[in-house]
Amino acid sequence: xAELTAFVTGADHGLGYALTEALLGRGWRVVAGRxxxxxxxxxxxxxxxxxxxxxxxLDIGDLRSVREAAEATLDRRPVIDLLINNAATLxxxxxxxxxxxxxxxxxxxxxxxxxxxxxxxxxxALLPGIERSRMRRLCFVSSEAGCxxxxxxxxxxxxxxxxxxLNMGVSILFNDLRPEGYAFRLYHPGWIRTFMKGxxxxxxxLSPAQAADAALGYFLDAExxxxxLAMRDHTGAEWPW
Numbered sequence: 212x213a214e215l216t217a218f219v220t221g222a223d224h225g226l227g228y229a230l231t232e233a234l235l236g237r238g239w240r241v242v243a244g245r246x247x248x249x250x251x252x253x254x255x256x257x258x259x260x261x262x263x264x265x266x267x268x269l270d271i272g273d274l275r276s277v278r279e280a281a282e283a284t285l286d287r288r289p290v291i292d293l294l295i296n297n298a299a300t301l302x303x304x305x306x307x308x309x310x311x312x313x314x315x316x317x318x319x320x321x322x323x324x325x326x327x328x329x330x331x332x333x334x335x336a337l338l339p340g341i342e343r344s345r346m347r348r349l350c351f352v353s354s355e356a357g358c359x360x361x362x363x364x365x366x367x368x369x370x371x372x373x374x375x376x377l378n379m380g381v382s383i384l385f386n387d388l389r390p391e392g393y394a395f396r397l398y399h400p401g402w403i404r405t406f407m408k409g410x411x412x413x414x415x416x417l418s419p420a421q422a423a424d425a426a427l428g429y430f431l432d433a434e435x436x437x438x439x440l441a442m443r444d445h446t447g448a449e450w451p452w
Contacts, residue, residue, distance in 0.1 A: 240263045
């Protein structure tokens with residue numbers, strides 16, 4: 212059986228790095244999107260895995276960066292079997308502001324560009340390689356923050372709006388590409404000990420490795436009803452829209 216190839220965005224640290232490491236451990240070839248080379252451990256990981264890990268510089272908020280990363284990827288890995296859209300920003304500048312003190316509109320717009328539009332930049336740019344795959348699996352890391360039915364915050368405007376928009380975009384993409392044999396996974400990974408707030412969140416429930424193991428259990432599950440789009444979490448529970 213030929214090796215399968217996955218592309219993981221936001222692979223520098225946290226869940227993205229753990230997903231990259233776990234896929235390598237399962238025998239996959241991985242292309243890892245690297246946002247901050249100076250802060251990344253990916254070079255060390257690549258040295259340990261020879262040709263099975265390819266690093267590309269990537270800012271999913273920048274269309275030119277996405278297109279250059281996709282071109283470099285498809286030159287080396289013409290078939291992409293699995294795309295994991297993991298990269299995201301919390302939008303820390305003014306994150307906790309309520310509307311009575313004024314919202315950080317520039318930060319909100321940037322957060323939406325990265326979190327809501329970035330994954331679709333990736334799908335579009337890598338589509339020629341994904342179309343060559345029999346698997347054609349598109350995975351999107353979303354969040355409970357984008358769930359209107361369970362909305363409880365009085366701030367976090369940009370992040371919550373961005374994930375809600377991501378969910379709608381995935382729904383439209385599902386309608387567009389599912390008839391062509393594409394498979395979809397929309398996922399809330401739980402509360403992870405990441406650095407999205409600038410330092411490690413030690414109060415969170417899951418380590419990145421635990422979160423990656425749970426995520427791959429869903430992303431690689433061949434028994435999912437592919438004709439019904441649902442958002443699930445790390446426990447397997449389904450979330451309302």
